[in-house]
Amino acid sequence: MKRLLIPAILFILCLxxxxxxxxxxxxxxxxxxxxxxxxxxxxxxxxxxxxxxLCHNSIFKIGTKAAPVTMKEMEAGKSCGACHNAKRAxxxxxxxxxxxxxxxxxxxxxxxxxxxSHKFHLGLGAYGCADCHNTLFGARTDNPNVTMKEMEQGVSCGACHxxxxxxxxxxxxxxxxxxxxxxxxxxxTFSHDVxxxxxxxxxxxxxxxxxxxxxxxxxxxxxxxxxxxxxGCHNxxxxxxxxxxxGRCHTAVKDVxxxxxxxxxxxxxxxxxxxxxxCHSGTFVGGVNxxxxxxADMEKGLSxxxxxxxxxxxxxxxxxxxxxxxxxxxxxxxxxxxTVNFRHDAHSQMYxxxxxxxxxxxxxxxxxxxxxxxxxxGKSCGACHxxxxxxxxxxxxxxxTCHPLRDVLLPHDxxxxxxxxxxxxxxxxxxxxxxxxxxxxxxxTMTQMEEGNSCGACHxxxSAFTxxxxxxxxxxxxxxxxxxxxQTGVTPFSHGVHTSLHGxxxxxxxxxxxxxxxxxxxxADMEKGxSCGACHxxxSAFAVKDNCTKCHPVKEIDxxxxxxxxxxxxxxxxxxxxxxxxxxxxxxxxxxxxTMAEMEKGNSCGACHxxxSAFxxxxxxxxxxxxxxxxxxELPGDVGSVLFSxxxxxxxxYGCADCHxxxxxxxxxxxxxxMKDMEQGQSCGACHGFSMAFSVKDPVNCEKCHKRLY
Numbered sequence: 001m002k003r004l005l006i007p008a009i010l011f012i013l014c015l016x017x018x019x020x021x022x023x024x025x026x027x028x029x030x031x032x033x034x035x036x037x038x039x040x041x042x043x044x045x046x047x048x049x050x051x052x053x054l055c056h057n058s059i060f061k062i063g064t065k066a067a068p069v070t071m072k073e074m075e076a077g078k079s080c081g082a083c084h085n086a087k088r089a090x091x092x093x094x095x096x097x098x099x100x101x102x103x104x105x106x107x108x109x110x111x112x113x114x115x116x117s118h119k120f121h122l123g124l125g126a127y128g129c130a131d132c133h134n135t136l137f138g139a140r141t142d143n144p145n146v147t148m149k150e151m152e153q154g155v156s157c158g159a160c161h162x163x164x165x166x167x168x169x170x171x172x173x174x175x176x177x178x179x180x181x182x183x184x185x186x187x188x189t190f191s192h193d194v195x196x197x198x199x200x201x202x203x204x205x206x207x208x209x210x211x212x213x214x215x216x217x218x219x220x221x222x223x224x225x226x227x228x229x230x231x232g233c234h235n236x237x238x239x240x241x242x243x244x245x246x247g248r249c250h251t252a253v254k255d256v257x258x259x260x261x262x263x264x265x266x267x268x269x270x271x272x273x274x275x276x277x278x279c280h281s282g283t284f285v286g287g288v289n290x291x292x293x294x295x296a297d298m299e300k301g302l303s304x305x306x307x308x309x310x311x312x313x314x315x316x317x318x319x320x321x322x323x324x325x326x327x328x329x330x331x332x333x334x335x336x337x338x339t340v341n342f343r344h345d346a347h348s349q350m351y352x353x354x355x356x357x358x359x360x361x362x363x364x365x366x367x368x369x370x371x372x373x374x375x376x377x378g379k380s381c382g383a384c385h386x387x388x389x390x391x392x393x394x395x396x397x398x399x400x401t402c403h404p405l406r407d408v409l410l411p412h413d414x415x416x417x418x419x420x421x422x423x424x425x426x427x428x429x430x431x432x433x434x435x436x437x438x439x440x441x442x443x444x445t446m447t448q449m450e451e452g453n454s455c456g457a458c459h460x461x462x463s464a465f466t467x468x469x470x471x472x473x474x475x476x477x478x479x480x481x482x483x484x485x486x487q488t489g490v491t492p493f494s495h496g497v498h499t500s501l502h503g504x505x506x507x508x509x510x511x512x513x514x515x516x517x518x519x520x521x522x523x524a525d526m527e528k529g530x531s532c533g534a535c536h537x538x539x540s541a542f543a544v545k546d547n548c549t550k551c552h553p554v555k556e557i558d559x560x561x562x563x564x565x566x567x568x569x570x571x572x573x574x575x576x577x578x579x580x581x582x583x584x585x586x587x588x589x590x591x592x593x594x595t596m597a598e599m600e601k602g603n604s605c606g607a608c609h610x611x612x613s614a615f616x617x618x619x620x621x622x623x624x625x626x627x628x629x630x631x632x633x634e635l636p637g638d639v640g641s642v643l644f645s646x647x648x649x650x651x652x653x654y655g656c657a658d659c660h661x662x663x664x665x666x667x668x669x670x671x672x673x674x675m676k677d678m679e680q681g682q683s684c685g686a687c688h689g690f691s692m693a694f695s696v697k698d699p700v701n702c703e704k705c706h707k708r709l710y
Contacts, residue, residue, distance in 0.1 A: 031068070034139040037098050047089075053699045062639055095129040096122070099139075109145060111212045114176050173202040184218070186286055187252045208232070220289075221280070246276040258292075261364060263323045294364055295357070320353035332369070337403045337437045396426035411443075412514060414474045416455075445517050446509055471504035483520075488552045488587050548577040559593075562666070564624045566605075596661065621656040633672075640706040 074081030151158030224231035298305035375382030449456035478495035526533030599606030678685030
């Protein structure tokens with residue numbers, strides 16, 4: 001048992017030190033020339049016996065931003081060099097112990113990126129950092145670009161890669177520059193492997209025929225035929241010609257779908273009959289310079305119409321379905337009458353494409369829109385929909401055949417049913433005299449309708465039921481209303497409760513104007529009989545005055561900064577709302593916070609909590625502040641933030657008044673104190689410095705408060 005007890009006691013004694021080790025952080029220094037360097041506090045503290053004062057404040061100053069120190073200064077004993085001198089710790093020359101090396105991408109103009117591998121070069125075992133830094137390369141990100149010609153003269157990589165010390169920069173391109181297959185438009189892929197396999201070297205093409213990288217440009221087939229780009233070799237002499245041997249490079253041409261018209265062009269069908277040059281580049285220009293042609297253009301012999309003229313092959317006119325393999329529904333967005341859907345499938349059962357295109361309708365970008373008035377004169381749909389060939393487009397009874405009807409939902413749960421009204425009226429009875437169909441339509445108030453506007457033109461009590469007093473005929477349901485009252489929060493109004501006792505017209509529009517005409521009233525207005533006060537006068541219904549909680553829900557209020565809580569429920573057992581509102585508290589955003597000193601003078605809570613009417617605000621802290629919390633003091637990163645624990649201090653028997661407001665002023669009056677102030681007995685130093693607790697002066701105790709040193 002004793003053998004087990006002694007190690008356990010030792011572990012418990014060491015536990016604070018083990019826990020402290022977790023609080024120290026790794027600090028990253030960003031250098032201008034050699035990347036980021038990590039300083040590890042736990043590793044150093046372990047080696048130094050957790051004694052902070054060996055470095056602070058002799059080598060490193062706490063509380064001030066350390067000035068950058070060069071390697072030369074460290075070699076003279078400054079900063080890290082005070083220990084890292086090959087005697088007390090490893091030498092500064094062991095660069096990679098602190099400076100993490102990585103693969104470096106080097107952007108080469110006209111040639112993409114080359115990856116330099118630190119791992120590979122250091123792994124050779126023959127070179128150290130100083131062999132390159134800083135003679136050949138500055139340890140930074142803005143090294144100047146060096147040309148291949150300069151490297152061949154011994155600059156940069158060429159200092160070693162000279163063909164003697166290491167392979168030469170001249171002629172061994174692919175050892176550094178990774179090559180890949182390059183995809184081009186028109187289904188062409190250029191293979192570096194294939195071309196290098198023929199014995200060509202990079203210099204045969206770069207930079208004579210091609211500029212590599214972002215500055216490279218694309219060439220047309222016509223330019224290649226003049227021996228530019230690929231045409232420099234593919235001229236029919238050095239290699240097969242770019243002219244006429246399309247399939248040698250364009251190995252996978254694909255069928256083309258024209259999305260706007262649903263037309264389909266098959267390369268496979270056409271190349272089985274024709275050579276590529278039959279169409280390219282005389283009839284069609286491929287790539288970015290290609291253009292689209294209308295059916296009218298094709299009928300004049302352009303584009304597909306060169307061959308499809310009814311002699312060589314079928315003509316473009318009248319054979320629509322040979323190329324347009326499918327048709328789709330067309331949606332016309334009208335400004336006044338919603339979206340109209342045109343069905344090709346329904347019409348193609350009775351008519352051919354040529355019956356409409358391009359005589360009545362011009363498809364594609366040449367298409368234009370027509371008004372209903374123009375259709376009435378035989379334009380567009382009106383060419384057939386004239387009341388003889390097909391139903392009349394302009395007849396009011398036929399509107400719903402093309403224009404989909406829907407019930408219209410209006411504010412305040414009102415609904416207009418189109419279908420029901422069309423049993424008695426036609427579209428033209430309302431459109432566009434009473435209502436504009438579309439975004440230009442306006443909303444009307446109930447008062448305006450009662451004057452004969454909008455729905456009120458018919459709903460006048462003669463032609464149809466009146467808009468006045470027949471609310472539930474249109475407003476099929478009521479909704480509860482939430483009034484966002486600035487002074488008292490959200491106040492709900494229940495239509496359900498009130499409609500069980502009253503009719504809509506008892507309140508609307510005499511007492512309340514609904515919709516845009518609604519206005520807000522103050523409690524003073526209501527007490528004079530306005531708004532809710534018309535009924536809630538203490539006779540017809542409970543009075544608005546003295547019955548606050550029946551409409552205004554009360555809640556517990558938490559003051560997050562101080563941990564205090566105010567209970568409405570508790571206080572309402574003894575007081576009424578007007579005892580506090582608005583004399584002591586303004587229940588709105590303009591309400592202000594009061595300090596404890598102000599409350600002690602009778603302000604805010606102190607008006608009652610004076611030791612007579614109720615317990616005193618001084619000395620009974622826990623009655624209002626039921627929960628105390630830790631207070632975090634944000635300090636500079638090299639010092640570390642401090643967390644003050646109320647819990648640990650109250651556990652030792654201290655009361656709130658022992659510190660507040662004698663030593664520490666809480667709230668907005670709180671001020672910060674320096675370590676020097678504390679050493680002279682201010683703030684924490686009132687106890688921590690006069691044998692009452694550990695001293696703020698003793699450097700061994702720093703970590704007891706500063707838990708996260710940097």
